[in-house]
Amino acid sequence: MNSYDVIIIGGGPAGLSAGLYAGRAKLSALIIEKEREGGQIVVTSEVENYPGCIEGETGETLIDRMVAQTEKFGVEHLFDTVRDVKLDGRVKKVICEGGEYEAKAIIIATGAYPISIGCPGERELTGLGVSYCATCDAPFFRDLDVCVVGGGDSAVEEALYLTKFARGVTIIHRRDELRAARSIQEKAFADPKVSFMWNSVIEEIKGNGMVESMIVRNVKTGKRTEVKADPKDGTFGIFVFIGHRPNSALFSGKVKMDEKGYIPTDENMQTSVPGVFAAGDVRVKSLRQVVTAAADGAIAAVQAEKYIEEL
Numbered sequence: 042m043n044s045y046d047v048i049i050i051g052g053g054p055a056g057l058s059a060g061l062y063a064g065r066a067k068l069s070a071l072i073i074e075k076e077r078e079g080g081q082i083v084v085t086s087e088v089e090n091y092p093g094c095i096e097g098e099t100g101e102t103l104i105d106r107m108v109a110q111t112e113k114f115g116v117e118h119l120f121d122t123v124r125d126v127k128l129d130g131r132v133k134k135v136i137c138e139g140g141e142y143e144a145k146a147i148i149i150a151t152g153a154y155p156i157s158i159g160c161p162g163e164r165e166l167t168g169l170g171v172s173y174c175a176t177c178d179a180p181f182f183r184d185l186d187v188c189v190v191g192g193g194d195s196a197v198e199e200a201l202y203l204t205k206f207a208r209g210v211t212i213i214h215r216r217d218e219l220r221a222a223r224s225i226q227e228k229a230f231a232d233p234k235v236s237f238m239w240n241s242v243i244e245e246i247k248g249n250g251m252v253e254s255m256i257v258r259n260v261k262t263g264k265r266t267e268v269k270a271d272p273k274d275g276t277f278g279i280f281v282f283i284g285h286r287p288n289s290a291l292f293s294g295k296v297k298m299d300e301k302g303y304i305p306t307d308e309n310m311q312t313s314v315p316g317v318f319a320a321g322d323v324r325v326k327s328l329r330q331v332v333t334a335a336a337d338g339a340i341a342a343v344q345a346e347k348y349i350e351e352l
Contacts, residue, residue, distance in 0.1 A: 043142045045069045047345050048135050051150035053080025054331045055321025057107040058338030059148045064114025066346045075122045079104035080152045082331050091331045128295050128314050146316045146345040151288035153322040162246035170252025171279045175199040179206045187278035188213050196282035197221040197229050204234040213238045215260055251276045287323045299325055310341035316348050
C-alpha cells in the first residue's frame with residue numbers, strides 16, 4: 042500500500058494549489074488526475090483574470106507553471122481513475138484502477154463541468170468563440186455580437202453582464218418564456234442591448250478556427266436558420282449557461298452534499314467527514330473562478346496539515 046500524508050483527488054487549479062501548499066509544508070502529497078491536469082482552464086486560449094498573468098498567458102501555460110511548482114516541492118502526480126474511496130477512520134483509502142493508496146487526509150478537488158449543448162462543432166470551437174464563463178471571456182468579445190444559450194437565472198444574469206462588453210446580446214431559449222426570477226427578467230427586457238430568440242435550439246456551430254455561424258432550429262415550426270457573423274467582424278460569441286454538474290458522484294453517501302451534488306464545507310474547507318476537505322468548483326460557493334479555486338486549495342492544504350498534526 043502506498044501511503045501519504047495527503048492525497049488530492051483532482052489536478053485542476055484547486056488541486057495544484059493544494060499540492061503546492063502541502064509540498065511546501067513538507068507533507069508527502071499525491072495528486073491523482075484521471076485525464077489532463079488543469080481542468081476547465083486548460084482550454085482557455087487567453088487568461089486575463091488571474092493575478093499576475095501577462096499578455097499571451099493561456100490556460101495551458103498557467104497550468105504548466107502550476108504543475109512545475111508542485112514538482113519542485115516534491116509532490117507526486119498520478120494519472121489514474123479513482124474507483125472508490127474509504128473516508129472513515131484515521132487512515133483514508135483511495136482505490137484506483139491501477140492500485141490502492143492511503144493517506145491521513147484527503148482533499149477533494151474534482152471540480153464541476155458545464156452542461157454542453159451537445160451539438161456538432163461545439164467541442165471543436167470551445168475557447169474559440171464558444172464559452173461557458175462570461176466573467177472569464179466577456180472582454181474578448183468587446184463590441185462584437187454574442188448569443189447566450191439558456192433561460193434560467195445564471196443565463197440571464199450573464200447576458201446582462203455581457204452587455205457591458207458586447208455590441209448586442211441575444212438570449213436563445215428553447216421555451217417561449219424565461220425561467221429566471223421575475224426581477225432578473227425585467228432587467229433583461231428593459232435593456233436595449235438584449236434581444237431574444239424564443240423556442241429555439243442550436244443544432245450546429247460552424248467555423249474554421251473561430252465561430253463563424255450557427256444553425257438554429259425553431260422547436261415549434263422545425264424551421265432551421267443559419268445565423269452568420271457580421272462580415273465586418275468575422276466571428277461572434279456563443280455563451281452556454283444551461284447548468285453545471287459537480288464531479289462528485291464518487292463521494293455520494295460518503296460526505297454530505299447539497300441537492301445538486303455540491304459539497305458543503307466550512308471556511309476551512311472541512312467537509313462533514315474529519316480529515317476530508319473539498320476545494321474548488323466541487324464545493325458549494327458563490328464564485329467559481331481560477332483565483333477562488335487556488336485560494337480554496339491553499340486553505341484546504343493548510344488545514345489538512347493542522348489536522349494531521351493533531352492526530
